[in-house]
Amino acid sequence: MQFFMPMIPPTVTHQEKKTTVNKMTGKVIYYEPAQLKNARAKLTAALHPHRPAEPMDGAIYLQTAWVFPADDKHPPKTWKTSKPDTDNLQKMLKDIMTELGFWKDDALVCCEHISKTYGDVPGVMIEIHEIWSDGI
Numbered sequence: 001m002q003f004f005m006p007m008i009p010p011t012v013t014h015q016e017k018k019t020t021v022n023k024m025t026g027k028v029i030y031y032e033p034a035q036l037k038n039a040r041a042k043l044t045a046a047l048h049p050h051r052p053a054e055p056m057d058g059a060i061y062l063q064t065a066w067v068f069p070a071d072d073k074h075p076p077k078t079w080k081t082s083k084p085d086t087d088n089l090q091k092m093l094k095d096i097m098t099e100l101g102f103w104k105d106d107a108l109v110c111c112e113h114i115s116k117t118y119g120d121v122p123g124v125m126i127e128i129h130e131i132w133s134d135g136i
Contacts, residue, residue, distance in 0.1 A: 005046035010039035013088035
């Protein structure tokens, strides 16, 4: 399966969760600030139409190309070498894909290719499929 989600990719990542302490119990509570909730909602809405009929349950290959808007300082087809880091971009994406039933668990993703560049048409390109061979 391969698809493109046209959008300005979110730059807020899963690592930006916040903590507070419950004054009554003294327990730490983790929460998502509004900007993170908005990014999660944006990705969820874009991924939703592409859900498979059944979750994948074997070894999975995932390729993701994050394309950020080009500008005068960052021409199209150049690498994005600034934050957010690729691993941080992937965390929330894979969590949402798990919630939407792309696969049974994101631990099944065992081969991954991630890129982040600038381009004239911003968005996220995703290729995903089960790997049927005996390894690499």
